[in-house]
Amino acid sequence: MLCLSSPVLVCALEIAFILDSSESALTFHFEREREFVRSFSRRITQLQVTGWYLQTRIAALQYSSSVSIVQSFANWHDLDTFLSRIDAMAYIGQGTYSSYAISNATELFVRETKEENVRVALLLTDGVDHPRNPDIIAAAAEAKSHNIKLFTIGLSSMVRDSHNRAKLRAVASAPSHQFVHSLSDPDLEERLHQELVMSTTPDMKPCE
Template identity: 40%
Template sequence: GLIAHFLDQKCLVIAFLIDSSESAKDNHAQEKRFASDVMDRLQGARLQTGRGLVSRAALLQYSSHVIIEQTFKQWRGPEDFKARIAPIVYIGHGTYTTYAITNLTRIYLEESDLKSIKVAILLFDGVSHPRNPDISTAVADAKNQGVRFFAIGITPEANEPLNLIASDPDSEHMLLIDDFNTLPGTCHVSGS
């Protein structure tokens, strides 16, 4: 019945952190498209066990401040999510990645349960503002809440900071791309 259907599914709560800083301006539209493409690919996904995968998404964009565009509680399906992404306006200013991660951690604490699979996809150009607070504590706090980070560098300069943010092993959780237009083709969905 209906109850068995829900008990047989895992819930993936996935958050996208989009770099909307001055230095990422040329990639903003591609970042938005990437988030939409990932959610499209997750629809109908099944785990290797054959169980269904229910997903909800949150979307944050960050620069000198963080704008929470959608929380998990606001999830109304992939079409609504894509409709929310389309009109998002680029922020500009400096890159304060630490604030994006602390906001993300708060959303996970308030809106996800312990059994959820928590994934964060951080898109980052690697250029932090000199006054960005130390990121290591924010990353550790999120990981202690069970958040698994996938860090995607949208410029070659992003390599070093991504090593700190990405979950281990880096080879599975970090992607550095030279050409942002190739990103949608690198995404694939696999179950666990």
């Protein structure tokens, strides 16, 4: 991929949604997650940054006690195909192992995207992990070491708990006011849109 002949530069933007499909997330929240992914993915594909042409690919994973790749970066075709795969997702239930979700997403980024690309992961979670869930802070640190911007999006009132809220802040990239959000926020999509532009623009590099 080469820079366009005009002053506009081409940049690859890779975004992964990580959906909580555990028993504590409940079917109700899972449906809200899917609706958010449907709506925000449409906005992402229309994202514009002055002076840049964004070449965007979107992936999706869902997790509980296991992790399933719903859409990989390598198999990205178009928005309609992606949305059909989101519609076909089935609620899993079982325990919450968000560390595995983050680790699997990190592996997907490393395997299927270039290090110089802009990498963004949006972790949707109720903040309550299974007692046997591995160290989530270590999993998040590994993701960040691969230049992945990590957003956390709380699902329910559980994230108002000070312990859960602190965990979401520790998992997310810094500063927390940019990277920690709530699914119940009526302005969530607009806030995320603004934060994506603000947080990813400094990392943009022309595609080669």
